[in-house]
Every structure is written in C-alpha cells, then in structure tokens.
Amino acid sequence: MAMKSLQEFAGYVRQCKKELESRARRVLVCAGTGCLANGSEQVLNEFHRLSVDAVAVTKSGCHGFCEAGPLVKIEPDSILYVGVTAADVAEIVKTTLRDGKTVERLLYHHPVTGQMYRGEKDIPFYSSQSRVTLANCGAIDPDDIREYVARDGYMAMARAVADLSPDEIIEEMLASGLRGRGGGGFPTGRKWFFARNAQASQKYVVCNGDEGDPGAFMDRSVMEGDPHRVIEGLAIAGRAIGASVGYIYVRAEYPLAVARLRRALKQARNVGLLGDGLFGTDFSFDVIIKEGAGAFVCGEETALLASIEGRRGMPRPRPPFPANEGLWGKPTTINNVETLATVPAIMLRGAEWFQSIGREGNPGTKTFAITGQVANTGLIEVPMGKTLREVVFDIGGGLRCDKQFKAAQIGGPSGGCLSAEQLDIALDYDSLSKVGAMVGSGGLVVMDEGTCMVEVARFFMHFAQSESCGKCVPCREGTRRMLEILEKIVGGRASMDDLAMLEELAWVVKESSLCGLGKTAPNPVLTTLRYFRDEYLAHIVEHRCPAGVCTAFKSYKIDPALCRGCTKCRKTCPVGAISGDVKSPHVIDQSVCAKCGACKAACPFGAISLS
Numbered sequence: 001m002a003m004k005s006l007q008e009f010a011g012y013v014r015q016c017k018k019e020l021e022s023r024a025r026r027v028l029v030c031a032g033t034g035c036l037a038n039g040s041e042q043v044l045n046e047f048h049r050l051s052v053d054a055v056a057v058t059k060s061g062c063h064g065f066c067e068a069g070p071l072v073k074i075e076p077d078s079i080l081y082v083g084v085t086a087a088d089v090a091e092i093v094k095t096t097l098r099d100g101k102t103v104e105r106l107l108y109h110h111p112v113t114g115q116m117y118r119g120e121k122d123i124p125f126y127s128s129q130s131r132v133t134l135a136n137c138g139a140i141d142p143d144d145i146r147e148y149v150a151r152d153g154y155m156a157m158a159r160a161v162a163d164l165s166p167d168e169i170i171e172e173m174l175a176s177g178l179r180g181r182g183g184g185g186f187p188t189g190r191k192w193f194f195a196r197n198a199q200a201s202q203k204y205v206v207c208n209g210d211e212g213d214p215g216a217f218m219d220r221s222v223m224e225g226d227p228h229r230v231i232e233g234l235a236i237a238g239r240a241i242g243a244s245v246g247y248i249y250v251r252a253e254y255p256l257a258v259a260r261l262r263r264a265l266k267q268a269r270n271v272g273l274l275g276d277g278l279f280g281t282d283f284s285f286d287v288i289i290k291e292g293a294g295a296f297v298c299g300e301e302t303a304l305l306a307s308i309e310g311r312r313g314m315p316r317p318r319p320p321f322p323a324n325e326g327l328w329g330k331p332t333t334i335n336n337v338e339t340l341a342t343v344p345a346i347m348l349r350g351a352e353w354f355q356s357i358g359r360e361g362n363p364g365t366k367t368f369a370i371t372g373q374v375a376n377t378g379l380i381e382v383p384m385g386k387t388l389r390e391v392v393f394d395i396g397g398g399l400r401c402d403k404q405f406k407a408a409q410i411g412g413p414s415g416g417c418l419s420a421e422q423l424d425i426a427l428d429y430d431s432l433s434k435v436g437a438m439v440g441s442g443g444l445v446v447m448d449e450g451t452c453m454v455e456v457a458r459f460f461m462h463f464a465q466s467e468s469c470g471k472c473v474p475c476r477e478g479t480r481r482m483l484e485i486l487e488k489i490v491g492g493r494a495s496m497d498d499l500a501m502l503e504e505l506a507w508v509v510k511e512s513s514l515c516g517l518g519k520t521a522p523n524p525v526l527t528t529l530r531y532f533r534d535e536y537l538a539h540i541v542e543h544r545c546p547a548g549v550c551t552a553f554k555s556y557k558i559d560p561a562l563c564r565g566c567t568k569c570r571k572t573c574p575v576g577a578i579s580g581d582v583k584s585p586h587v588i589d590q591s592v593c594a595k596c597g598a599c600k601a602a603c604p605f606g607a608i609s610l611s
C-alpha cells in the first residue's frame with residue numbers, strides 16, 4: 001500500500017526515529033566488500049556473541065578507508081578501530097564498551113609519521129573531506145530502511161512528489177548546476193528537461209551502475225552502503241521526466257550491491273515508498289534491477305540500453321538520443337549512481353547550497369578512488385576544484401616509503417596522466433579537460449619515481465583494446481596497432497617512425513571512433529607523450545628505461561664472487577644461455593638470454609641479480 005500523504009510519511013519518520021533511539025550508543029562494523037574480504041563478518045558475529053546491554057551492534061557500508069579495514073566505529077564516542085580481528089573483540093568490549101577507555105593499539109597510526117589518531121574527526125584522511133553523497137556510507141546499516149529515513153531519507157522524494165511539479169524539480173536541478181558524475185559531466189537538469197519534453201505514454205529512467213573502470217569502486221560503495229539514496233534519486237528523476245519505471249543496471253560482479261539494492265527495494269515497497277499513487281498523487285513508481293555481464297563498453301549508454309533489452313551490449317550512433325528514443329524506443333534518461341545519489345541532497349537543501357560548494361561551473365563534491373603509491377588509499381569525497389596536491393598529500397598522506405611523486409593517472413582508461421608540474425591543478429571537469437585528462441568516473445592512481453610511464457600507457461591501451469566491442473574500424477584496428485607499437489617500445493624494438501605512427505594513430509582513433517571508448521582510449525598515450533615524452537625517447541633512442549621497470553633493458557648477471565658453480569642455473573635455463581664448469585663461476589650469454597628470470601629463482605646462493 002503506497003504512502004497516502006505527506007502527513008502519513010511524517011508519522012513514519014517519527015516512528016523510525018523513535019525505534020532507533022535505543023541505538024544512541026552503538027558499534028558499527030564495516031560490512032563493505034573490502035572489509036568483508038578481510039574478515040569483518042567474524043568480527044560482527046563476535047560482537048553479537050559478546051553483546052553488552054544498551055550497546056547496539058550493527059553493520060555498515062564502506063567507510064572508504066578499506067585499506068585499514070576491517071573497521072569498527074563506536075558512537076557516540078567517535079572512536080575508530082582499524083585492522084580489527086575477531087580476536088580483538090573481547091578487549092574492545094571490556095576496555096571501551098564497559099570501562100570507557102580506548103584500545104590504543106587498534107587506533108589508526110599514520111604509516112609515515114607514526115602519529116596516533118582517535119577517530120574520523122582527527123584522521124587527516126577523513127578530516128579534509130566533505131561528505132555529501134557518501135554521508136551515510138559507513139554511518140548507517142544499509143539493510144535497515146528506518147536508519148535511512150531517520151536521517152531525512154525519502155524526505156526529498158516525498159516533497160518532490162507531493163509538493164513540487166515536474167517543471168519545478170527540473171528548475172531546481174538546472175539551478176543547482178549538477179553535472180553527471182559518470183564521466184562526461186553533462187548537466188543533469190538539461191538531460192531531464194529533454195526527456196520531460198519528449199512526448200510518449202511510457203518513459204524510463206535508468207541508473208548506470210556498471211562501473212567498468214579498473215580500480216574504481218565509488219558507485220559500488222554507494223549502492224552497497226546507502227542503496228536507498230540511489231533509489232530515492234531515481235524516483236525523483238522518474239517524477240521529473242514522467243517515468244513510472246526505473247531500471248538499475250548493476251554488473252553481476254557486484255553481488256553485494258545487487259543483494260542490498262534488492263533488499264532496499266523490498267523494504268521501500270513494504271512501507272509504501274514505491275508503488276502506485278505515491279503520497280496520494282497520480283505518480284506511480286517502481287524499480288527493476290538488471291544485472292549486466294561485466295563488459296566495460298556496457299557502461300556506454302546506448303550499449304547499456306541494448307543490454308537491458310536483452311541484446312548484445314554494443315553502442316549505436318546518436319542521434320537519436322536516448323532522451324527521445326531510448327529503452328524499447330521510448331524516451332529514457334540515464335544517470336550515473338553518484339549523480340542520482342546527489343539528487344536527494346540538492347532537493348532537500350536547495351540549489352543555492354549546492355552551488356556554494358565547489359567552483360563556478362563545477363559545483364558540488366566528487367568522489368575519487370585513490371590508489372597506488374600513497375600512504376592512505378581508499379574512497380574519498382571532496383569539493384570540486386580541490387587540487388591534486390591537496391588530495392595526494394593532505395588526504396592521501398603523501399607517498400609511501402619516502403619516494404617522490406611522479407605522476408597521477410586520473411579518470412581511468414578514458415583519462416590521462418598528469419606530472420608533478422600539474423600538482424596544483426584543480427580537480428574539476430573544465431581544468432582537467434584543458435590538460436588532456438578527465439574526471440572520468442574518479443579513479444586516481446598515484447605513481448612514484450619507480451613507475452615507467454610508457455608501461456602505464458601500454459597497460460591502459462591493453463585494457464581499451466581488449467574491451468573494444470569491435471563494431472567500428474578505428475577503435476578495433478587502431479587500438480590494436482597502438483598496443484603493438486607500445487609493446488615494441490617497452491620491448492626495446494621501436495624506431496622513431498613507430499613513435500610518429502603511434503601519435504598519428506592516437507588522433508585518428510580519438511577523432512573517428514563511434515563511441516566514447518574509442519574516443520577516449522588514446523588519452524593515456526597522448527598525455528604521457530605530452531608530459532613524459534623524454535621517457536619514450538629514452539626507450540627508443542637510448543635503449544634504456546629511466547624508471548628501471550622494463551625488463552627488455554635489463555640483464556641477468558652472475559656475480560663470480562658468489563657463484564659456487566653448483567650448475568643449478570645452467571640446468572634451469574630454457575634457452576641454454578648459461579655456461580660454466582662444476583665448482584667454477586658460471587656466465588650468462590646476453591645475446592641468448594630470454595630474460596625469463598628462472599636462473600635467478602633457482603640460484604640457492606643469491607649469485608644472480610637483475611640490473
């Protein structure tokens with residue numbers, strides 16, 4: 001039975017708040033994918049087993065600090081314990097829950113400075129962030145709709161349905177300036193406006209939860225940690241454009257996200273927040289989950305629609321745009337998970353509030369998955385326009401092991417590599433596109449001096465080439481040729497003509513491919529050529545890898561002082577490159593050696609090294 005009015009909803013909110021009052025003091029055990037993989041379920045079970053009166057124990061979604069997990073948060077004491085195992089639980093129960101003291105060894109210690117921090121308010125990883133979309137991730141139990149409702153959840157949808165007209169919703173979205181967080185940065189209000197104006201008896205809204213970028217996990221965390229927020233955003237989009245059905249497209253590799261979304265949908269239907277005639281209006285809305293097969297190209301909107309329709313996920317030319325001819329030929333709006341999860345906050349707090357965060361033309365916050373050689377890796381949310389330096393050094397805690405910053409790869413396979421000279425660049429759509437990179441979905445890989453930039457370009461080209469759907473020639477053939485040339489360069493077999501061909505191909509693929517995959521696949525190559533050209537030249541002209549990474553430029557050598565002539569390496573070498581008599585130092589013929597490394601692994605005396 002649908003909720004009949006705003007008054008009825010207000011009563012439900014009061015009931016949720018009351019029911020949860022008893023949870024004022026509680027233990028939250030992270031049950032995001034990362035912490036679960038590290039044993040947080042056992043930690044949760046142990047807390048339940050040793051439960052203390054008046055202390056509630058619940059699970060939560062990802063807190064973003066997965067590297068330090070499993071995490072346990074104690075409220076309202078504002079304590080965060082990291083790396084907790086089931087064996088630590090008894091001590092936490094006794095020392096913290098019973099005696100009110102902290103277990104210092106379980107607090108977060110900065111890996112570089114060694115400083116100890118008590119909770120999220122102090123830990124630099126958290127204190128420099130602004131959490132809007134991720135506000136509930138790690139703070140509520142995603143499987144309990146009452147927790148979401150008690151924190152103003154579904155309030156924005158209730159108002160959007162009962163108090164506002166679709167045009168008013170779209171006006172608010174236009175005024176907010178929200179730009180799609182799925183990569184392109186297209187204004188969400190304009191997208192909704194086009195679909196609203198399309199004439200049809202049936203329309204659809206689709207949430208893109210495909211998230212195929214390697215290393216990205218922000219959409220997954222939102223779906224797992226705060227599924228109702230995504231559903232609420234989708235329902236508001238449905239109300240705005242006049243759609244009664246929404247789809248959430250999630251890759252099948254995200255089983256936890258699928259399970260939490262399914263449970264959330266069931267709960268929303270049960271309490272009357274989805275269904276027919278919501279809040280006594282003529283607006284009906286429900287959501288269907290579609291599991292995708294996990295191809296990167298299925299995130300492209302026209303391919304995604306084909307996939308929902310049961311066809312092979314291949315892009316098609318636009319126009320017609322989905323706003324006019326989308327799912328089953330009907331007007332359809334497709335938005336990213338993070339975009340939709342931002343909508344309830346905008347509708348509740350207003351466009352002006354949203355515009356006050358971030359920068360002109362790039363309002364609001366953005367999540368990033370920060371990985372690589374930084375001290376603190378994880379999922380973060382910052383105002384648009386924070387600089388790369390602030391993100392890497394203030395939140396990421398700087399580089400590990402006293403190494404120097406060399407580059408940041410931002411935006412996944414569609415993005416680009418920035419050098420130390422760009423550390424003060426603002427992380428927003430416009431600033432990044434000016435330097436050839438992209439916000440993309442928000443993947444941010446930090447690299448130190450020990451990284452070969454040509455190898456990085458080769459890695460991303462390999463990804464793009466293997467994910468190309470093959471429909472159009474520039475992408476299918478061009479990415480293959482580009483990969484071959486990059487392999488030649490890192491293999492020490494390339495000429496300057498190859499380099500010229502690589503650059504020319506990059507522009508051809510970029511300009512003539514059918515969909516965004518091909519159009520952006522050359523970005524990592526183009527940006528490394530722009531900012532790290534000397535590394536390409538060192539490989540080609542000087543036959544040297546400045547970072548000392550590419551094996552083609554390395555050689556295995558036997559130290560005669562350490563070699564005891566045991567013959568193990570000679571017997572192991574698959575190409576007969578090693579010679580020497582028993583009990584005499586052996587030697588490697590470099591012209592024959594295939595650089596497989598088997599001899600080094602076989603030598604019991606550490607006489608073989610790679611240099």
Ligand SMILES: Cc1cc2nc3c(=O)[nH]c(=O)nc-3n(C[C@H](O)[C@H](O)[C@H](O)COP(=O)(O)O)c2cc1C
Nearest residue numbers: 180181182208211212299300301335336339516517
């Ligand atoms: C190859 C390719 C993969 C994409 N993958 C995703 C994805 O995983 N998630 C996503 O939201 N958008 C992805 N996009 C962008 C979508 O096509 C689309 O622009 C986006 O979902 C629109 O939502 P937004 O306006 O809220 O950003 C991809 C685009 C391309 C070309």
Ligand code: SF4
Nearest residue numbers: 470471472475515518
């Ligand atoms: S650009 Fe690549 S992925 Fe896109 S349609 Fe062409 S072949 Fe397929």
Ligand code: SF4
Nearest residue numbers: 573593594596597599
């Ligand atoms: S690296 Fe491999 S090929 Fe070269 S000498 Fe050692 S075992 Fe032989």
Ligand code: SF4
Nearest residue numbers: 563564566567569603
């Ligand atoms: S395995 Fe090591 S010690 Fe034995 S012959 Fe080879 S290099 Fe010398």
Ligand code: FES
Nearest residue numbers: 032035062063066
């Ligand atoms: S999964 Fe626990 S912090 Fe991310």
